Amino acid sequence: xxxxxxxxxRRDFLRGSFGVGAAAALAACGFxxxxxxxxxxxxxxxxxxxxxxxVDGDLxxxxxxxxxxxxxxxxxKEKYGVNIIEANYDGYAGMLAKIQAGNAYDVALPGARxxxxxxxxxxxxxxxxxxxxxxxxxxxxxxxxxxxxxxxxSDYSTPFSMWTTxxxxxxxxxxxxxxxxxxxxxxxxxxxxxxxxxDDEALGMAALKLGLDVNTANPDDxxxxxxxxxxQKPYLRAYSTDDINNLAxxxxxxxxxxxxxxxxxxxxxxxxxxxxxxxxxTDGSPLNSDAWVIPxxxxxxxxxxxxxxxxxxxxxxxxxxxxxxxxxxxxxxxxIYAKMAANYPSLExxxxxxxxxxxxxxxxxxxxxxxxxxxxxxxxx
Amino acid sequence: xxxxxxxxxxxxxxxxxxxxxxxxxxxxxxxxxxxxxxxFFISSIAIVVMLSFGHVNDVGKAVFGFSLDNYKALADxxxxxxxxxxxxxxxxxxxxxxxxxxxxxxxxALHGGKYKNALVAFLVIPFFxxxxxxxxxxxxxxxxxxxxxxxxxxxxxxxxxxxxxxxGAVVAxxxxxxxxxxxxxxxxxxxxxxxxxxxxxKDLYHSPLQTFFAVxxxxxxxxxxxxxxxxxxxxxxxxxxxxxxxxPSTYMIGNLIQQQFFEGHDQPLGSALTVxxxxxLLVFMxxxxxxxxxxxxxx
Numbered sequence: 001x002x003x004x005x006x007x008x009x010r011r012d013f014l015r016g017s018f019g020v021g022a023a024a025a026l027a028a029c030g031f032x033x034x035x036x037x038x039x040x041x042x043x044x045x046x047x048x049x050x051x052x053x054x055v056d057g058d059l060x061x062x063x064x065x066x067x068x069x070x071x072x073x074x075x076x077k078e079k080y081g082v083n084i085i086e087a088n089y090d091g092y093a094g095m096l097a098k099i100q101a102g103n104a105y106d107v108a109l110p111g112a113r114x115x116x117x118x119x120x121x122x123x124x125x126x127x128x129x130x131x132x133x134x135x136x137x138x139x140x141x142x143x144x145x146x147x148x149x150x151x152x153x154s155d156y157s158t159p160f161s162m163w164t165t166x167x168x169x170x171x172x173x174x175x176x177x178x179x180x181x182x183x184x185x186x187x188x189x190x191x192x193x194x195x196x197x198x199d200d201e202a203l204g205m206a207a208l209k210l211g212l213d214v215n216t217a218n219p220d221d222x223x224x225x226x227x228x229x230x231x232q233k234p235y236l237r238a239y240s241t242d243d244i245n246n247l248a249x250x251x252x253x254x255x256x257x258x259x260x261x262x263x264x265x266x267x268x269x270x271x272x273x274x275x276x277x278x279x280x281x282t283d284g285s286p287l288n289s290d291a292w293v294i295p296x297x298x299x300x301x302x303x304x305x306x307x308x309x310x311x312x313x314x315x316x317x318x319x320x321x322x323x324x325x326x327x328x329x330x331x332x333x334x335x336i337y338a339k340m341a342a343n344y345p346s347l348e349x350x351x352x353x354x355x356x357x358x359x360x361x362x363x364x365x366x367x368x369x370x371x372x373x374x375x376x377x378x379x380x381x
Numbered sequence: 382x383x384x385x386x387x388x389x390x391x392x393x394x395x396x397x398x399x400x401x402x403x404x405x406x407x408x409x410x411x412x413x414x415x416x417x418x419x420x421f422f423i424s425s426i427a428i429v430v431m432l433s434f435g436h437v438n439d440v441g442k443a444v445f446g447f448s449l450d451n452y453k454a455l456a457d458x459x460x461x462x463x464x465x466x467x468x469x470x471x472x473x474x475x476x477x478x479x480x481x482x483x484x485x486x487x488x489x490a491l492h493g494g495k496y497k498n499a500l501v502a503f504l505v506i507p508f509f510x511x512x513x514x515x516x517x518x519x520x521x522x523x524x525x526x527x528x529x530x531x532x533x534x535x536x537x538x539x540x541x542x543x544x545x546x547x548x549g550a551v552v553a554x555x556x557x558x559x560x561x562x563x564x565x566x567x568x569x570x571x572x573x574x575x576x577x578x579x580x581x582x583k584d585l586y587h588s589p590l591q592t593f594f595a596v597x598x599x600x601x602x603x604x605x606x607x608x609x610x611x612x613x614x615x616x617x618x619x620x621x622x623x624x625x626x627x628x629p630s631t632y633m634i635g636n637l638i639q640q641q642f643f644e645g646h647d648q649p650l651g652s653a654l655t656v657x658x659x660x661x662l663l664v665f666m667x668x669x670x671x672x673x674x675x676x677x678x679x680x
Contacts, residue, residue, distance in 0.1 A: 094643040100442070120440040191543070192525075199644055236629040238546045250526030251545060364439045372647055373457075376640065380459045380632050 051294070051301030053131035058083040059303045062095065062105040069323035072316045079310070082303055090241065091198065099123055104297045106304035111290045113200075113362050115157045116150040124156050124293040131305050132158075134312045137330040144354050145329055150291075157291035158308050161260065161326040162349050165201055165286040167279045168247060168257040168265075181209035181281045184256055190235050192253035194246050197239035199375040200360040201286070202229060205256060208284040214358050217367030222374045229378040239379065244269060247276070259347050260326035263340070267325055280346045286358040287349070289329065327351070426659075433652035443648040451653035460637070460654070464661070467634040470548070470623075471616040474555040475563075478612045479605065481556070482563035486604075487597075489564075490571035501568065504561050512558050516625045519554065520545060546628035554622035559615060563608035570604025571597075603676045610669045614662055634658055 059076070065088040073084055087105065089095040092114045099108065100123065110118060118124045129135045138158055139146050145159040167183050173192070177183050184193055184205065195202055204214035206225040216222065237251060244265045246252040262278045270276060292311065294304045310316060317330050327337035327349045334351055341347040363371065435446040489500045507515065522528050523544040530541040544550055578600060582592035598605075620635030627633075634654070641651030 091643060093646055096441075096646075097643055097648070117441050121442050233629045238628050249521065249524035251524055362441070365437050365441075368437070368441065368646060369650075372641075372650075373454075375644075376637065377457075377459050379629075379640065380463045380637065381630065 050126055050128040051131070051305055052128075053305035053309060054302045055080050055082055055306065056302035057300035058085055059307055060085045060087070060104065060106045060299060061307070062087045062089065062098075062108040064088060064090070064109065067109070067324055068311075069316075069319040072311070072319050072323075075316070076307060076310050080303070080306055096123075099295055102297070104299050105295055106298045106300045107307050108293055108295060109160060109290050110293060111288060111360070112148070112150040113360050115291050115293060116362055118293060118295075119151060119156045123296055125296045125298065125301065126155050127158065127294060127305070127308065129154075132309045132312070134309050134314075137312045137314060137317070137332070141331055143329070143331075144351065145289075145291075148289075148291075149355065149359070154291075157293045158312065159289060159291045159329040160311070161324070161328050162287070162289040162351060162354065163326055164259045164280060164347075164349055165196070165205070165288070166257065166259060166262075166281060166346065167254060168243070168252075168262045169254040169277055169279070170275050171277060172275055173253040177277070177279060179279055179281065180283045181205055183254060183279065183281070185232055185235050186254055189253040192237050192251070193232075193235050194237055194243070194252045194255045195232070195239050196243070196256045196258075197241050199371060201256065202239070202378070203371060203375060204286050204358070204360065206232075208281065208286075208358070211283070214284075214286060215361045215363070217363055217370050219370065222370055226374045226377055229374075230381050233378075233381060259349060260324060263325035263344070263347055266344075267340075278344060278346045284358055286360065287353055287356055288359055289354060429652045429655050432649050433656045435649040435652075437647055437649060441646050446649075451650045452657075454650060455653060455657060463632055463637050464634050464658075466632070467617055470552055470555065470631075470633060471613050473552045474559065474616040475609055475613045477552065477556045478560045478563040479609065482560050482608065483567055483605075486564045486567035486571055490568050491576065501565070504564060508561065513621055513625075515557070516554055516621055519557070520625050523550075545626055546631075548628070548631050550626040550628075551623050551631045551633075554626045555616045555619060558619070558622065559612045562611035562615075566604040566607035566611065567601055568604075570601040570607075574600045603673060606669060606672055606676065610665070613665065617662065618658060 059082055061073075061084050063086070073086075076082075077084055089098070092111045095108060095110060096114055096117065099105065099118070100121070115124070129139065139154065143159075145154055147153050148159065151157045167177075167181075169177060169183065169186075169189070174183075174186060174189050176186065176188055184195060186193065195205070200214075203225055206228045207214045207216055207221070210221075210224055210228060212221050212225070216225075238246075240246055243252075243255050243257040243261045247255055247257075247262075247265050248269045257278070259278065262276075266273045266276060292308050294301055294308070298304050311320070312330050314330070314332050317328050317333050318336050321328055321333060321336045321340065325340065327334050329351065334349075337349065341349075362368075431445055432443060433451055434448055435444050436448060436450065438444050485504075489497055489504075493500050524530070525541060525543065525545075529544070533539050534541050574597070578596050579592055582596040583589070587595060618635045620633060620639050623631050623633045623636050624639075627636075638651050638654045638658070641647045641654060
């Protein structure tokens with residue numbers, strides 16, 4: 001049996017394909033030369049006309065999984081007669097990578113430092129607050145978020161939720177908690193301890209334990225942080241951000257955890273809520289926030305504005321706080337949350353403390369690479 | 382174009398030798414897959430290669446460039462360590478898959494009778510659900526307070542076993558995910574094998590075991606090599622198993638690459654790692670091609 005012969009041989013075909021492929025890559029890819037500096041791209045998006053709040057298509061929605069009450073989503077669909085096309089991420093950096101690669105979403109929910117990054121990269125569009133009927137719920141009553149550090153005047157974002165990072169543990173297994181980050185080195189729970197699988201959280205935790213700045217990029221500091229994190233590995237079960245499931249499965253006796261996830265776990269999943277403690281380490285606790293943005297390439301920015309408005313409507317704020325168990329940053333949000341968390345003083349989230357040294361900040365390329373290298377070495381060790 | 386196709390068909394039936402028209406037909410038929418490969422495969426590899434010489438600017442954006450810095454950064458022994466660990470996991474996965482998979486393929490091919498096809502179909506059924514979902518299912522079942530450990534505790538034999546977050550769990554996950562890729566090629570080569578050869582081996586006073594190693598194994602070497610390749614290469618680059626079933630010290634090269642892309646904000650470094658991994662895989666690929674050539678020459 002002979003193969004059909006071709007007038008061009010395989011090698012020519014491959015060579016031709018690769019050449020065209022490389023050209024296609026150059027033409028199509030979302031990366032560019034150094035010319036795309038923050039200033040040019042930011043001014044480009046600022047020059048574009050701002051969207052009007054009216055339905056211009058379905059809502060392409062990008063958020064953490066399960067980080068919004070389903071009835072708030074279905075209510076939006078009914079009210080405006082649109083569909084919601086939902087996509088989820090499991091970390092801010094992954095979300096940023098998708099948007100950088102050109103995937104188009106109408107709304108997304110990055111953490112504060114990612115709002116700043118996306119603004120500087122020209123990835124998000126300016127929001128006309130006059131289009132938002134419920135804007136008075138968020139702004140103009142003396143809220144810190146009238147002019148937050150990551151986005152002057154909240155021009156490009158609307159603040160959503162806030163949380164602390166601390167330690168969750170179960171009382172039946174752990175009786176020797178010290179109330180400091182040293183608890184993530186607890187002998188009783190050796191092999192059952194989880195640390196959040198996020199560079200900022202892990203490096204920040206070690207920094208606080210050592211009495212350093214959570215955002216440090218100083219080589220000596222980073223060397224110490226690396227050593228202390230490697231010294232922790234024998235105590236660990238794994239690195240994971242899936243704190244709710246790790247607590248529920250019984251794999252975790254002690255978990256480096258987010259306040260809202262802990263309360264969510266206590267309210268919805270735990271069979272023995274009294275057995276669990278959330279501790280805010282006395283050597284310092286990170287306090288961070290997130291905000292809604294409309295990407296620059298959003299296909300339906302009008303529907304996106306309607307969503308931002310919908311999500312800050314007081315009844316929806318209440319529904320969402322009850323569902324996700326995080327305090328929301330509107331006028332009514334903190335009180336509703338405070339009632340909910342009344343039994344757990346350690347879960348109190350003081351909005352006025354958002355300007356504090358434990359907020360994760362952005363770094364220049366060299367510093368970011370240095371922090372990244374430490375985290376890589378810790379995880380690979 | 383339809384005219385050309387007709388021409389080609391006429392040519393194909395009336396003329397045994399190749400003609401320019403006929404090769405044009407093949408060219409036309411090749412165009413869709415070629416475009417597919419160019420758009421989705423070659424261009425993405427080209428981006429990865431180009432990006433591996435780039436860097437990240439101060440606002441965290443990856444930009445192209447012409448620097449070897451990323452490759453120099455890979456000289457850090459930590460990367461070699463992770464690569465070796467990945468290779469160990471992948472080798473263990475391949476060996477276990479071969480040892481477990483061969484008897485399965487053998488039983489189905491030689492003793493499956495009329496159920497042969499049904500049995501092969503059963504092997505493939507778990508693949509209807511995504512690998513990720515199945516990994517999550519395992520991590521739920523095998524959790525410290527999961528179903529399996531509850532049953533174990535109920536028997537009173539043990540206080541429960543820690544299955545998850547160990548190197549063994551990572552390898553088990555890899556074996557589970559890829560064993561069928563070992564079974565199927567071996568099954569195919571056993572199917573093709575003339576069973577009279579086994580009879581002949583026995584006629585020549587070989588014991589069943591001797592016959593197996595002297596006749597059956599050599600006759601299925603091509604299938605085994607195919608299976609080894611299909612299991613080893615994906616296992617070496619896998620990150621799901623280590624992510625969902627692994628512990629603090631089971632990081633694989635795939636996890637490292639994923640971290641650079643999604644967490645480390647350093648896509649150029651991740652690209653350089655990818656290129657190095659691809660080159661390493663290429664070495665195995667060349668080894669495989671040479672080995673199969675030898676098998677083909679011998680048979």
